[in-house]
Amino acid sequence: MKPLVAIGFLGSTLDSGKFGPSRWNKWRPSVGLCMHEDLRIDRFVLLHGTSHGRLAEYVADDITSISPETQVDRRVIDFANAWDFEEVYGKLLDFARAYPFDPDAEDYLVHITTGTHVAQICLFLLTEAHYLPGRLIQTQPQRGSPSSAPGSWDIIDLDLSRYDSIATRFAAVAAESTSFLKSGIDTRNPAFNRMIDDIEQVAVRSKAPVLLMGPTGAGKSQLARRIYELKRLKHQVRGPFVEVNCATLKGDGAMSALFGHKKGAFTGAATDRPGLLRTADTGTLFLDEIGELGLDEQATILRAIEDKRFLPVGADKEAASDFQLIAGTNRDLGQCVRQGTFRDDLYARLNLWTFTLPGLRDRREDIAPNLDYELDRFAERESTRVTFNKEARDRFLAFACAPDAEWHGNFRDLASSVTRMATLSPKGRIDLDGVEAEIARLKRAWVQGDATDNDLAAILSAEQLETLDPFDRVQLAHVLDTCRKSRSLSEAGRTLFAASRTRRASSNDADRLRKYLARFDVSWSDL
Structure with a gap:
């Protein structure tokens, strides 16, 4: 079995008792958690404020005396206002992010019996959100025997329907994750x-x-x-x-x-x-x-x-x-x-x-925020902050968001474009001339990189390309691409005529494709 680690607050009232033998006749949640024969706690992470240091030390000694195998790990967390949801949640979140959890090597229990109600709710939320990778445990006095020191324990869930304010806070944390x-x-x-x-x-x-x-x-x-x-x-x-x-x-x-x-x-x-x-x-x-x-x-x-x-x-x-x-x-x-x-x-x-993931052309409204993001990345890489002047930024966005902007490489193209403009603006300001030069550069690249014409130019002569209508260019380019990805003429035919072949008495797809290619003086061997 993996070691079992309990995490919980010191109960400033429930865990206190007279400094004498009579304290063992009282149920104290943190001490009682470590007294059960069917629940071996290997480590107890005991959270407490600075003002309760003496009580925390006393409780830790009692845990050690009745459960020598339990290591008590005291952690100080001070709250200016222990009833402030935002402060308590924030500091517990910081604790959870900093603690070296290892769920593959250890199991965790989050003890929510002690602490203020605010602290208990926050522990629940952090556990449900997996910032605390464990299960919730609640302890209570033994029914019918309130003086029994161990008490009883249960693995539980909480009903948070009445905690609307903290639910809102939890939604904010979820939004933080999506922003991440x-x-x-x-x-x-x-x-x-x-x-x-x-x-x-x-x-x-x-x-x-x-x-x-x-x-x-x-x-x-x-x-x-x-x-x-x-x-x-x-x-x-x-x-x-x-x-x-x-x-x-x-x-x-x-x-x-x-x-x-x-x-x-x-x-x-x-x-x-x-x-x-x-x-x-x-x-x-x-x-x-x-x-x-x-x-x-x-x-x-x-x-x-x-x-x-x-x-x-x-x-x-x-x-x-x-x-x-x-x-x-x-x-x-x-x-x-x-x-x-x-x-x-x-x-x-x-x-x-x-x-x-949609391409950049399908997310044109996201070009502006990504423009700012790429400038921030450039500043981080080069330790130099570069910005647009207003006229230059408006001009670039008008071009970048236009329907005819190709952006073949999507956000990778945008990142390269911003890097070029920032690098060629040594005064730290991208001006209109720099934007116009980059627009011209992108247009040239997009024309040279037109996949349809490049594919056809490798097979057809310039004179043949001139005689093709735009409709035939697109169709033929798709056919050529499919042929190149296929192992045989028959396989390419089956792919291209997959729907119509089921409605024909004869399905000689290779012959049908061969005749189509022949219309453009192209053979399988050419490909």
């Missing part, structure tokens, strides 16, 4: 804010995998790290945050990087390697671009999620790792399942908590 996930950015997009509210609830209440979907640059990596930091703040994890971009894991090295290997498992394996999953033990593993993993790696990841066990390369004994998983992707994993490139059982396991 947003890096303190005052985002204005309603859909994004609702999603962050949901993620906050999932982060502190669930250990199941979380899947973050969205385009490149939408902020998946940053949000994953904030989820981890919130979980750590709420004592949900205590290990490290381990991040890997699965697109960089190729071939035989992918299994070794993820699951580790034994010395001599293959040529070049000169030493044992723990692997990323073992490194993430008791922490969080973020697999970015999980859709890029091979089917073998996906199968092993699935077992590691479900059983917390996996087999390192070249090992004959399984390894264990108790990690929490966050996965990220810019692919449509549902479509990948249909194409056979992603396991349906792994997708089903990941799809419990799926959140899709």
Whole structure:
């Protein structure tokens, strides 16, 4: 059994007694908690004010005398007004954040019998919010025998329906958590804010995998790290945050990087390697671009999620790792399942908590607050504060929020843009000329980076491109992209004609696709 730690206030009235043998005939909650044969307290964190130091010492000595195995850890917390909800909650929150809790190694009980009613309510709220990672316990005199020293104990819940003021305070703490996930950015997009509210609830209440979907640059990596930091703040994890971009894991090295290997498992394996999953033990593993993993790696990841066990390369004994998983992707994993490139059982396991991050073009109202955030980040990195003058800021926001602003790289593009303007403003002020130069730079990059025309230019001649209507450009670019991602002409045809093929007597998709490509003088071998 894990050691049991009790946390509670010294009762200035209930825990006091005459300094003599008769005190053992009185029920004293803190002392009585340590007198039960069926409740072994290994450590008692006794909270008290400076003015009650002598009583705290006396109670600690009595606990030691009747329960030598109990270590008493006295902690001083002084309140200017012990009936002030805000002060009591704030100081107890500071205590909870600073205390070295280790839920994997210890169990915790929060004793709410002693202290003021305000203190008891605040202890309840902090326990429900997982800042105190334990269960609530209440003690009372033995029924029918008020002089019995041990009394009785119960694990309990409290009805907070009548405490509206503290419920409001609790709501403020929840809002603080969602702001934490947003890096303190005052985002204005309603859909994004609702999603962050949901993620906050999932982060502190669930250990199941979380899947973050969205385009490149939408902020998946940053949000994953904030989820981890919130979980750590709420004592949900205590290990490290381990991040890997699965697109960089190729071939035989992918299994070794993820699951580790034994010395001599293959040529070049000169030493044992723990692997990323073992490194993430008791922490969080973020697999970015999980859709890029091979089917073998996906199968092993699935077992590691479900059983917390996996087999390192070249090992004959399984390894264990108790990690929490966050996965990220810019692919449509549902479509990948249909194409056979992603396991349906792994997708089903990941799809419990799926959140899709919108791109910058779908959150234009959030450009202004993110502009301020990026300037703050620049100041932190470079130790130099740079600001816009009003005319320059208005001009940049008008351009950035316009319907024709592309923002291919989403928030990553915005961050780079702000960095460039700030760096090229040595006087600490971004002016209109600097903004106009950056706007011109972005426009050039967006024209050069137009994915549709770039894809078509690699296959068609300039003369052919000139004859294509915009409708045909978009359609053909999608067809070419699907062909490049497919292993054969037939597979590409099945993907492109998935809906209509069920309504035809003959389903020769390869021939149908070959004829479509021939209209533009393109063959499968060209791709």
